[in-house]
Amino acid sequence: MKLSEAKQQFISSWGAFGSHWGINRTMAQIHALLMISPDPITQDDIMEELTISRGNVNMNIRDLISWGLVDRVILSGERKEYFTAEKDIWKVATQIIKERKKRELDPMLKLLAQLEQIDGDKKNKEVKQFVETISSIKKLGSHADKMLDLMTKADENWFLAGLLKVFK
Amino acid sequence: MKLSEAKQQFISSWGAFGSHWGINRTMAQIHALLMISPDPITQDDIMEELTISRGNVNMNIRDLISWGLVDRVILSGERKEYFTAEKDIWKVATQIIKERKKRELDPMLKLLAQLEQIDGDKKNKEVKQFVETISSIKKLGSHADKMLDLMTKADENWFLAGLLKVFK
DNA sequence: ATTTATTTTCAATATATTTTGAAAATTCAA
């Protein structure tokens, strides 16, 4: 397979993959393109490579920057802005985990804590099932929370070495 | 807070939460409703509780069944079908992980293995960055794959006990 | 200060996804 073909395939499937995870397809594609680009590239390069509009590139790039996955780069002497992506995939993964934890898991756990305090007869079947469901989700959620916290603080080798100990 | 209010809040936010994870909002809401329902309920109950159409309920219920999260229940003497959800949240989580691994991670890893074999000068900067990106994603992916496999085979206590050892 | 290159915004448009609801199919009882 030729590089150009492989590139296209990777960008396209990374986009599809991302869309299963609440990340918009184009954003994931831009991210893919930046990850495989050895040097920083411009908005125009991205527009051309993915055949999408300037506005689209601009918005998604800003989104990627807010996720901490892409950086603006100023090349001296150049007027245009350049962009580059974090290349260490472990850092990419922990960054995504950190952000999603903050944006989604944390608020959910906060809400569940509130919902646990409902008034009503604890003997009532409906009440009982509700409280049990909420508290078991909360419990699982906070385990996940702690685990993700530790994971994202550890570096890759440390984390995987640790896992090996558990998983024989 | 009253039960009815708490129920509404839980259903609504579980729906929003799900939609960040590629699960459609209504499907997640139906799932939430079933999890907090102590006894099996009918399509009509769901229609009424969530004020959505019969077709919508039917399609999403089937989807939930295909995910292994909901079961059809036939109550003897009753004509209508009843539905019930798995209540053990650890089982719910591992079931979701298993399915998503099968549907998303496995195909992605398979594709990456193909993309690694591109022809061209390995000294070329573009080729080098491409191959490095692909192989590092593949490596991380297969670590995740192994870990998820073990997680979903283990039971909750075993898994958490194991994690405790690693994470002090 | 004016021009020119570049980035950003956002209303309009296009695309994708979800939902409806009524018709068709199925299931069960009489």
Added chain:
DNA sequence: TTGAATTTTCAAAATATATTGAAAATAAAT
């Protein structure tokens, strides 16, 4: 069988999301 209850399907409509492109804003050079 026939018919009533129930489930399923799916084209059309509604809704939500993504994309465009040109105008406004910003930044740099002259």
